[in-house]
Amino acid sequence: MLSKSFALITSVTLALTATSAVAGELVGAGVISTGLQETSAALSSDNNTLYFMRSDFAEKDDTILLSHRRGDGWSTPEVASFSGQWHDSEPAMSPDGKRLYFVSNRPLRAGGTPVMAEMGGHTFAGTNLWYVPQQSDGRWGMPMHVDGALNDGAMIYNPSIAANGDIYFSAHRPDSGQAYQIYVARRTANGYADPERVDLGGVDHNRMDPSVDPQQRFLVYAGNEGDSLGSADIYIAFRDKNGHWSKPEHLPGDVNSASLENAPSLGRRFGELYVSSNRQGEVHFPKKQDDATSLQQRPQEPLNGSRNLWLFDIGDALRAHDIDQ
Template sequence: MTSYRIAWAMALALSCHAATAGDLLAPGIVSTGLQETTAAVSPDGNTLVFMRSDLAEKDDTLLLSRRQEGQWSTPEVPAFSGEWHDSEPTFSPDGRRLYFVSNRPPHSGDAPLVAEMGGHRFPGTNLWYVPRDTNGRWGHPVHVEGALNDGAMIYNPSIAANGDVYFSAHRADSGRLFQIYVSRQTPQGLAPPQRVELGDMTRNRMDPAIDPAQRFIVYAGDEGDSLGRADLYIAFREADGRWGKPEHLAGDVNSEGLENAPSLGPHFGELYVASDRQPAVAFPKKRDDAASLQQRLSGPLNGSRNLWRFDISDVLRRHGLKETPR
């Protein structure tokens, strides 16, 4: 066991609110030396859609893998991606839609979306979805209409069972940093976004993962006790409908690296996380030759972001939550 894993095992044992240790998701197949984030797992657990990009995240593409005999297949670019800056996929709880964000223009023939913040211009994002029929066939991408796409800066959508859309963005009422918003589903469509009140607005909050029943929310940020550049937090819905004080997810979920883009899997307490954690290097190390060095530095855990799977069911049960049908 490396010194990194020993340290985290000790932290896990000492924490009374710990989640179980995580597993690197399909190393060499899904998690590689490139940048992988945002795992979207279908309700039946047999389809995985995620984002892969260069280390600067200037070229984001969606990839799809299928579970075959208990293993994830070699990922392929689905027909609805590969042409635009597509990222941050998420399934609707019924599995009939895959949502994602993209800089593709809402109207064919228009220029790609561009956003601007602090004098910098970069690829903009609008919310789209791809329908999926009962036979697993994908339709064509559909642009989601509504004020949530104003400003072309919508990130990491997450869909509740009633159709409410949670996401992170920088909007007029965000302050200096990013905040989390919700657009409620109404008979007339999605209502204008409302900021999710989670506390002091001087804190950066992004990447919400909403429980389908909206009993809790997991997100990335720093509430003042982050171990690294960003950690994962959880807030629970209180009896009066407001959100409780965010809690730092302890145990192996967070590290001294960057944790973000959480998503909930189909099983109770199943949490997927993007993390750039890597094991410590002890010196003197076992002597590398050119081949071993290339293999180690180009593989997973080289400092790029990978996808990890955790179990936070104990955390949920301690707050009185029980599994409900998705």
Template structure:
């Protein structure tokens, strides 16, 4: 188990506002969302191509996958062209779809060793930030290492990119406190990271998702009122350019299990979240045979993390955030 997962524990803090959201739906049951771990969704601007991470329960073997939507159905996912050899995870597309960022333990230079990290006595695959660029023929370039101070600590996670090229991410750095905080590195990730002043450093804040215009930020954490080990929060940009108080998303977005890795979809207010929610089992249950037991234990809602889609357009409008002219309707 990676230390990053271990630190998603409850922390003490003041209660924050609860904001409602529309009921969610499982994304691509049995195709995208399976009995394995799926997280970190990245949708292209047209909403027709999905990149995401798939791994085992221990998250020891992470790979970036891709699927296309056609006729209302997602295609069988395949390994993305730039993934499949290293511990690759957490893809994130730039708002124009021309750049895809991800993190990986692959060597930062030829002949170098794979990236490793250590925390609390654990050694595990580290992560640096990489990017691939869309080519004229429609494919991706070879992965390019993002040279900059954001890669100094070998523990960078869940990049997310604003329209101006600012890269937000979570990391454990010297000024993070006990665990992880959210940072921004301007100039497409090359500038020195700046920690976002979101509150007490006793609280873990991870997996940011930035609005392309920088008007709000979603993240996973626990500000003292989380239902599970981590919930999804939203924070809005203030008139002075700073950030407001984190607000807990209500409705079905959060549950009593782990929610993390939020990302924004193609439609206004479309929110994609990784969740470990499962079907409840009551006893005595209808007697299983080997086939029914295996089918249930391998189903998407077996306690593995899956991808869920929600609509938070009402939350955004309530805070004065409107869709750009010509944008698709809510999810």
């Protein structure tokens, strides 16, 4: 039986869809998407386990959770075996499902101090890139630090892994201008090469949260190229046979809204795109009269202005560029 809370969430979601305020699917309403902040979806290779990040409203305490697919729904999330003690965020699965990458402020060595970063005179929790390897029993092993210049500056965010092992990420580096930009660290026989900034145009615009097609045919990311509907929208760029990236395109349809959209990640099925958004439910007056219980309950539900996970289909945008699988 559905709980009263879940039934309320479902009715709000359906009302939103019916009025065309949003499209797509709110992922795990009341289970994965809640009144807290949920971002950064990563799917296991069998598409049945979803890893994501949950934060408080101030985003000072991030934890990686996982949930298992149960029919048409999702199981109650649990904290990932490697998370829960440090500022862990932004999980990303390798295409073969054998490594789960994430960023963290955990010390580089046991007993050390947490990683810190500095920007504009402010000091804050920094991030380095880590991964956990899949063991023979299917469980995750101990976290492994990813060595290389990609961790310079302790501000690496939203990793995304190509099939050949190249790592895309966003960061603020010496050639980033005043904003964040997207970089790639190429996998070599001797580890990772120094990061290269992905050429998506000038550095006047903020570009974050890349998610790369495993074959590196296209890249989706969050930013504002001057035509964003909100503070950040989702864009897509395509790579030609010579390795050059096209001018970024604002994703059409209902992926973007006047709210904040960020942390896009590609799903396991063609055209699937998971996005974090803080879009809210519409309120129509007169409304059903609130009481103390409903006023206390509402902030704990999705569509309250916190970021939730949404699932969209961008298959048409890919087919328009001759990508059909």
